[in-house]
Amino acid sequence: MKKRWISSLLAGLLAVSLTACGGGGAQQSGGGQTAASGSESSSGSAQAEPTTLKVGATAVPHAEILNEVVKPALEKEGINLEVIVFQDYVLPNTNLADGELDANYFQHIPWLENTNKEKGLDLTYVAGVHIEPMGIYSNKQKAYPDVASLPEGAKVAVTNGQGEHGRILALLQDAGLLKLKDGVGMNGTMADIVEKKVELVELEPAMLPRAIEDPGIDAAVINSNFALQAGLNPTKDSIHLESGENNPYVNVLATRQDNKDSEAIQKLAKALTSPEVKTFIEEKYGGSVLFVGQLNQ
Structure with missing residues (x-):
């Protein structure tokens, strides 16, 4: 009787041991399946977090163009545009070079080139947007x-x-x-x-x-x-x-060399040179701002 009880006990312990090992493997596999299904659920139903672009600009017309036309267009592309307004022509470039901004939109090409030379920066531009006759x-x-x-x-x-x-x-x-x-x-x-x-x-x-x-x-x-x-x-x-004809002072969307080919920056450049921006500039500024709309290829 005692031997039979011991045998039963050993059999029970062995069953528990095998169940624990098997259950551990199933839990790990099941956990993997849950993560995968969770991932599928996330990609299938929940939207990805939007990309945020921080862009420096002077208030008029640059920030107005960005906020009123470009920002709504980029939201449809999953990009959140954050416009930081500056009252000077120095900080938007130094902040861009330091990585505090992703791009800026306030300056013309000669100013950008002169700033690069004077301050030893390596900024570039990805689109020419408009001319502001002086x-x-x-x-x-x-x-x-x-x-x-x-x-x-x-x-x-x-x-x-x-x-x-x-x-x-x-x-x-x-x-x-x-x-x-x-x-x-x-x-x-x-x-x-x-x-x-x-x-x-x-x-x-x-x-x-x-x-x-x-x-x-x-x-x-x-x-x-x-x-x-x-x-x-x-x-x-x-x-x-100042005449707008053959005018080299085109205001541009500027960024860092290492950022110019990013998808978000390219979408921003495309939005800034769009027909919608052209219409907005012509209707709002009545010839005081001249649309150019050229992507820098």
Whole structure:
């Protein structure tokens, strides 16, 4: 009887042991099947987390274009566009180079190239979007209804950003307010001025729209983005406006070299050069911003 009980006990322990081993294997396999089925369920029913792109921009027109047209288009592509607005022309590039931004949209090609050279950066652009014709403005238009009426020695405020001086000096020469050395074109510096009718006063770019309120300033050369932000209409309020024809100052979508071929950046570039952006620019800015819409291949 005792032997039979011991035999039964050993048989029971052996069965439990075999069940535990077999159950462990089944649990591992079952766990694998659960993970796989869970993965299938996730891919089949739950949407993937959207990609987030952080893009630096100045408020007008860049951030408006991004938020009002591009952001809704990218949401359909599974991309969340986060627009960070800047009031200067320095931080958007340094923050991009440092990896705090994925791209920026605020500057033209000569500014980007000059910044790369001066700061040793390696930024590039993936799309040319628009041109903002630079203008000369005066709130004393009753006295100075056009640029030719500015008197000898008039004080004209310009940006202190040297990367913009070539463009500004070319505009002032076109307006008949100064003369540059032969052959400098849009690459002139203050040292290239050989004759001038006016006195140039250098200020921070964002201060230029307010400068025309200063009784001591007769006129100011203002980028269209700051002009629009201040409620000025370049085509109506300027006393001299830069031509958009053969204009090299195309505002671009810039990014880092290691990021230019990413799928999200390419989708952003495509959205910025779309017919929808063209229509928005033409309807909202009425000729003050000129659509270009070229992908950089």
